[in-house]
């Protein structure tokens with residue numbers, strides 16, 4: 180298989196973790212006889228520095244012509260004082276909107292050998308395997324008007340929570356499709372006791388459920404979902420929700436694993452390339468030191484192979500290699516036990532590559 184991958188390293192540790200991920204993709208290509216080619220493009224702070232805008236038109240163009248997009252992370256203190264439209268994060272939001280990446284998938288899997296990294300008790304998190312599906316291009320983050328009016332104590336502020344029925348249907352349908360290849364259970368999260376938008380969301384979820392008789396649908400209020408995620412996360416298979424609720428719940432769920440450096444994500448559309456990125460940020464505090472954990476970005480590549488290229492065995496090979504190096508005891512500083520020695524980005528990446536190469540012998 181020949182695939183073109185757009186690589187947007189971004190800022191901070193972004194270049195380090197995307198370089199590591201490319202090495203792993205190359206190992207997979209060699210192992211399975213595929214050809215992956217890469218095209219780098221600017222996004223975020225580095226794009227502001229070089230061309231004066233966080234999302235150059237050329238970057239959108241490179242992404243549109245790719246089969247998959249790999250992103251590191253954007254942002255950092257250097258750009259924190261710029262006006263809103265010039266912030267690195269604006270580039271990321273523009274990319275999601277420009278490519279219509281409406282479905283954000285965040286799997287939360289607890290690796291056996293890392294269960295100690297969580298602040299939750301082992302018996303609560305052992306075996307957790309859930310997928311959060313968050314709507315990414317609508318709701319409060321994009322609705323208009325968004326403005327302040329008047330002044331003084333009567334000054335008003337408004338953000339708009341706007342969705343069409345079609346926007347709700349496509350993300351909820353995506354969650355059901357994903358549940359079909361998992362454990363066939365969808366939890367739809369809303370605030371239907373208060374919000375009109377949530378009442379429509381619930382109606383649409385019930386309609387979509389009719390198309391998937393094998394999948395069970397459960398409705399849960401967002402405040403309860405926030406509690407249940409730390410009380411009994413194992414009850415969830417696929418959890419689907421709108422943009423703002425999804426933003427908050429997916430960060431909460433990521434902490435079930437205790438480790439930001441381990442969690443991948445995918446953002447998908449119905450008719451174009453998907454975007455794959457770790458959920459962590461650019462970690463300016465450790466940038467350039469060679470100590471960043473590359474596993475979230477490497478696991479994001481496994482998602483790309485699975486969701487954009489349909490290469491399921493190859494994706495599993497990466498996931499197994501990650502599990503194997505953790506079992507061998509490799510730990511970057513963020514997941515190492517206090518006082519224990521930690522591995523560099525290079526050492527852990529080399530170990531993943533070796534595990535992929537070694538998998539030839541047993542296949």
Ligand code: NAD
Pocket residue numbers: 192196251252253254255256268271439440456458459460461462463464465470471472473475511513
């Ligand atoms: P962060 O995720 O960058 O870092 C939080 C903490 O986790 C830091 O101590 C960092 O060293 C550590 N960490 C994160 N990823 C790690 C990794 N792979 N290996 C080892 N340690 C890791 O969050 P932050 O500090 O709040 O944000 C820093 C910058 O990143 C900000 O400019 C923020 O806007 C940006 N950001 C970008 C994205 C994105 O590009 N998608 C997401 C979140 C934050």
